[in-house]
Amino acid sequence: MALQATPYTLPLVVCGFAFAVFAVHLARQWNEQSRDVQYAIPLLLATAVWMLGYAAELSVTTTDAQLLFAKIEYAGNVTAPLLWFTFVLSYLGYDDLLDRRWRLALAVPPVVTYALVVTYPATTLVWTSTETISKGGFVALHTGHGPVFYAFMVYIYALVAVSMWLLARRLAAGASIYRRQTTGLLVGAFVPAVAGLVYISGANPFPAVNLPALAFIVTAGAVAWSVARNELFRLAPVAWETVVQEFDSAVFVLDDADRVVTANPAGRELAAAAVGAHAGEALTPALGGDCWRRSGQHECDAFRDGERHVFEVSVASVERGTSRLGRTVTVRDVTERHAREQRLEEFANVVSHDLRNPLNVAKGNLELGRERGDDDHFEETADALDRMERIIDDLLTLAREERAERDHATVSLAATARTAWQLVDATDANGTLEVGGDRELAADETALLRLLENLFRNAVEHGSASPALQARQDAVEHGSPDGLTASDDVAADGSHSAVAVRVGATEDGFFVADDGPGIPMDEREQVFDRGYTTNDEGTGFGLAIVEQIAGAHDWTVALAESEDGGARFEFTVE
Incomplete structure (x- = not known):
């Protein structure tokens, strides 16, 4: 059997052996949890058979020898498209869509086609004729094609079209490393697909040369790039189709080695979780511990920017059949x-x-x-x-x-203060109101009215023991060089002098002050606590309501001493 050298033989042999060696490498590292690798191994072997079989066909010169290697080569030719389709489905997480009956049905065309190829020339439905022709210094096998061949081409390109459409969807929605992986897969499939169309259309610029087999040289390069740079076959998408990108909750998908496969935008905001990074490096600092390791739902505490946050963490295993592929970690800030x-x-x-x-x-x-x-x-x-x-x-x-839902509007501080005082005064409150400078506030008028009303009630209820008022009353009782009279400071019924309450604007907000007894320094942190009061008749909720309303408006409230020694509540609104 005479041999010949062609410009295509060496690249075909090198790439064919590379596919075979890589398939063996994956088989040694494969475990049942890596379903996409399960389909990638036979796909690589089928491609290797196709390329090495064609290299052998080009290396011999007799028609019988070339026909023999062509039949061997066809074992890879007819199985590679179906294996490619099942690999893409598994890679994208859709392999469960094909049950056993569908797989058997899809396997019928390759089996029938190969049986007709092997029995040639007894059957001529795939190959109608074969001949050896001379081409550019070497001889090649030329085959005529029958109806089953063209029907099989329709089958092949249907599988290729669906798989490439699915990959294109992944390309648009996937994380950066998956976009690169998908790009490599698309290029690796697109070039042989186009070459096949050229081959069967009759427009082949190299008659009798199997263009799809040669195009797999480009595929080999794309696969090598994806493996070396983008961890193809090692970092596959897991369960991402079940995750909604717009979730307010942070969602992370981890593989079976606890590496971050991907994260939604909220997850990337919560943790600097680079794809491929170990979860211990990404999630543990963000969550304040390894609570992402425990299955089920639980809470964990973490300090972020000096503030305590409480996270609700839900961890669920991702499985296919009996195989565990990884886990999803959903994190909600429930502070x-x-x-x-x-x-x-x-x-x-x-x-x-x-x-x-x-x-x-x-x-x-x-x-x-x-x-x-x-x-x-x-x-x-x-x-x-x-x-x-x-x-x-x-x-x-x-x-x-x-x-309550706030209905903010532009509100006058002075007008609202006078209205609030009328409500307090209607309950026979013993006090007077002085309104200083006015300012407009962006506030819910009803809430602002309640805030001022609570401050006014607090002032008049706690003001009867004011040292200043008591001093003025003593001056009236014993005479005063300033000419104070009982009518000025003592009510007609003999009650104590009125508490003076003052409201005014500041550069960054407003204040409410009184001339009552004031609040001791050691009690100022407690007065906003719910239920705290020093008045037997008080409820202890008035100032808690004030603080809550201020907080709802994004205002801050501070407690100080007024010029008259009473309480002064200062609100910052800008």
Whole structure:
């Protein structure tokens, strides 16, 4: 059997052996969890058979020898398209779409076609004729094609078209490393597909030369690039089709080696999770621990930018059949929800304590009133019930303020302050209001009204013990060189002088001040706590409501001492 040298033989042999060696390498490293590799190994071997068989066909000169190697080569030719299709489905996570019946049905055309090739010349449905022709200094086998050949081409290009469409979708939506992987796969499939069309169309510039087989040289280069630069066959997409990119929650997909396969935008914002990085390097610092390793749902704490955050972490295994491919990690920042739950618990404790005291007073006085018939006990019972009503009203206000939707508008500070004072004054509050400079605020008018009303009530309820007021009253009682009179400082019914409340604008907000007794330094951090009060008749929720309304407007509130020694609440709104 005479041999010949052609310009195509060496590249075909080199690339064919490269495919075969790489298939063996993958087989040694393969485990059942890597389903895409399971299909990549026979695909590489089929391509190697196709290329090495054609190299052998080009190396001999007799028709019988060339026909023999052509039949061997066809074993790879007919199986490679189906193997390519199943590999793409597995790579993209769609292989479960093909059940056993579909796989058997898709395997029928390759089996039938190869059987007709092997039995040539007894059958001529694939090859109608064969001859050896001389071409450019070497001889090559030329085959005529029958109806089954062209039907098989339709089958092949249907599989190629669907697989390339799926890859193009992945190219548009995948993470950067997957876009590069997909680009390599598309190039590796596109070049042989175009070469095949040229080959069967009759426009082949090299008659009797198998262009698709030669095009696999380009495919070999694309695969080598994807393996070396983009971790093809080592880092495959896992479960990404189940993840919505627009999720507010951070979502990470890890492979079976706990490497980050991909992350949605929220995940990339939460953690610097580069594709291929180990989750221990990316997620552990962001979550404050290895809670991403534990399956199920749990919470973990982390400090970010000096603030404590609570994360709800949900970890689920990604499986195909009985094989585990990796895991998905979904992270939600539940810091605000956690704070609300803590406030609710705090609420319950305050309610149980603050309502129980007046309830016990009411019950005790009611029993005494029944036994003795003394109206004073019934009056004390009514006072206790009134206190309970005030506590309940304040609790409802707090609850409504927390979930209220704000309708911001431009509001006058001075006008709102006067309206709030009228509401306080209607309850016979003993005080006076002075409004200084006005300013316009972007605020919910109803909420601002409630904020000012609570501050005014706090001032008049705590102002009767003011040293300044007491000094002025003493001056009236004992005479004063400044000419103060009882009518100036003592009400007609003999009650103490009115508490003076002042509202005004500042450079960056506004203030509310009074000339009452003020708030000691060691109590200023506590006055905004829910249920905290130094007044037996107070509910302890007024200033908590003030702070909550301010926070809802993104304002800050600070407590200081007024010029008259009373309390001064300063609000920063800019």
